[in-house]
Amino acid sequence: MSVNINRYKCGYCGACVGVCPKGALELVETWIEVDESICIVCGICDRICPVGAIEVMK
Numbered sequence: 353m354s355v356n357i358n359r360y361k362c363g364y365c366g367a368c369v370g371v372c373p374k375g376a377l378e379l380v381e382t383w384i385e386v387d388e389s390i391c392i393v394c395g396i397c398d399r400i401c402p403v404g405a406i407e408v409m410k
């Protein structure tokens with residue numbers, strides 16, 4: 353499983369960070385850090401991203 357964020361699409365709006373139920377996403381300067389050790393692969397971040405920058409693969 354993995355959560356992939358496309359650096360070229362992401363606008364660092366922070367929307368995904370706010371909706372992650374596990375707090376697995378963090379906005380760090382100009383990048384989104386993913387803590388895959390706590391991610392439950394729910395796909396909410398994938399659905400909420402306004403620019404389709406996140407791909408969650410189970």
Ligand code: SF4
Nearest residue numbers: 362363365366368401
């Ligand atoms: S919701 Fe999408 S555009 Fe916004 S910070 Fe997350 S990955 Fe980037």
Ligand code: SF4
Nearest residue numbers: 372391392394395397
């Ligand atoms: S798939 Fe779910 S748990 Fe994993 S980073 Fe996205 S919102 Fe958080």
